[in-house]
Amino acid sequence: MGFEKNIRRVVPYVPGEQPSGTDIIKLNTNENPYPPSPKTAEAIRNFASDENRLYPDPAASELVSAIASEHGIRESEVFVGVGSDDVLGMCFLTFFNGQLPVLFADITYSFYDVWAELFRIPYETVPLDDTFAIRPEDYEKPAGGIVIANPNAPTGKLLPAEDIEKIISRHPECVVIVDEAYVDFGGESALGLIRRYNNLIVVRTFSKSRSLAGVRIGYAMADEALIRCLNDVKYSYNSYTMSRLAIKAGVASISDKEYFRECLDKIIATRERSTVLLEKLGFQVIPSASNFLFATHPEKQAEDIFNYLKSRKIYVRWWNKPRIRNYLRITVGTDEQMNLLAGALADCLA
Ligand code: PMP
Numbered sequence: 615m616g617f618e619k620n621i622r623r624v625v626p627y628v629p630g631e632q633p634s635g636t637d638i639i640k641l642n643t644n645e646n647p648y649p650p651s652p653k654t655a656e657a658i659r660n661f662a663s664d665e666n667r668l669y670p671d672p673a674a675s676e677l678v679s680a681i682a683s684e685h686g687i688r689e690s691e692v693f694v695g696v697g698s699d700d701v702l703g704m705c706f707l708t709f710f711n712g713q714l715p716v717l718f719a720d721i722t723y724s725f726y727d728v729w730a731e732l733f734r735i736p737y738e739t740v741p742l743d744d745t746f747a748i749r750p751e752d753y754e755k756p757a758g759g760i761v762i763a764n765p766n767a768p769t770g771k772l773l774p775a776e777d778i779e780k781i782i783s784r785h786p787e788c789v790v791i792v793d794e795a796y797v798d799f800g801g802e803s804a805l806g807l808i809r810r811y812n813n814l815i816v817v818r819t820f821s822k823s824r825s826l827a828g829v830r831i832g833y834a835m836a837d838e839a840l841i842r843c844l845n846d847v848k849y850s851y852n853s854y855t856m857s858r859l860a861i862k863a864g865v866a867s868i869s870d871k872e873y874f875r876e877c878l879d880k881i882i883a884t885r886e887r888s889t890v891l892l893e894k895l896g897f898q899v900i901p902s903a904s905n906f907l908f909a910t911h912p913e914k915q916a917e918d919i920f921n922y923l924k925s926r927k928i929y930v931r932w933w934n935k936p937r938i939r940n941y942l943r944i945t946v947g948t949d950e951q952m953n954l955l956a957g958a959l960a961d962c963l964a
Contacts, residue, residue, distance in 0.1 A: 657866035698832030714758035770902030796904035798823035
């Protein structure tokens with residue numbers, strides 16, 4: 615008796631459903647509707663299972679090196695992890711170790727407050743304005759850290775690079791994380807600022823734009839002193855985060871620039887088309903710089919639409935949370951999937 619009081623109790627993050635079945639349309643977790651690069655498929659096919667007998671390279675150097683050269687930066691400026699969730703969690707643990715609150719938006723990636731609670735980091739949410747935009751001036755207060763998803767999730771809204779810089783430059787006393795999970799779909803990256811601001815860390819993922827959510831690769835780019843601190847924490851917790859297969863798959867994905875661009879262009883074109891389709895049905899859609907749409911209908915409750923779509927085996931995301939209760943987040947799928955979605959929505963609204 616009595617051990618219960620020593621247990622770390624947390625309210626976990628709830629990821630979107632992963633329903634099984636082939637006849638569903640899955641637009642609920644911002645995955646890419648297109649397969650990973652054929653070069654990745656080939657790397658996975660050629661992967662000899664016997665290689666798994668040995669531990670992987672703890673530094674994942676091959677992958678770090680590919681990422682560094684892709685972005686024209688040094689290997690010492692790159693950290694990799696098991697999806698950007700792992701990287702972001704490591705960043706919270708490493709950089710947010712003070713008494714002042716870490717600041718992030720009231721409507722943003724709902725893992726941030728979960729990490730803050732898990733690691734007992736004080737935090738404060740900063741309300742977005744009525745158009746769901748971040749106002750840089752709202753961040754002008756003492757902070758133990760700042761986290762900005764750009765483009766933001768689940769709104770898809772982009773904060774201009776000069777506003778990001780405004781926030782970073784006014785907070786030299788704390789680390790600023792810019793979570794660029796969706797930046798490849800149309801955002802302006804803060805990467806160009808890492809040499810100017812040694813308190814900036816930019817986090818990216820292979821899960822969305824590179825169609826590799828299942829392989830789990832994320833990375834951070836920052837001044838090498840920050841990267842060293844991240845590595846020290848990683849090596850104090852789990853040295854072998856990246857599997858041999860993940861390293862190979864990631865390197866192959868980066869080598870295929872053409873396929874990467876092709877998929878992005880298709881998704882961006884479908885996003886724009888789908889925005890028009892939804893607007894024709896009476897939805898208000900926030901202009902998206904990501905691979906998802908955030909939409910509300912003036913006449914029909916989002917929860918009802920969500921449940922109706924589910925009955926038609928179309929999965930989108932809905933949160934029963936203040937301010938966004940009447941919105942749906944819809945991942946951009948293929949043109950065909952989006953046409954089927956539009957048809958179901960028309961039935962729902964009829
Ligand atoms: N950041 C944001 C804003 C996200 O929406 C997601 C996806 N859930 C992630 C990070 C994490 O993605 P992953 O761990 O697959 O890289």
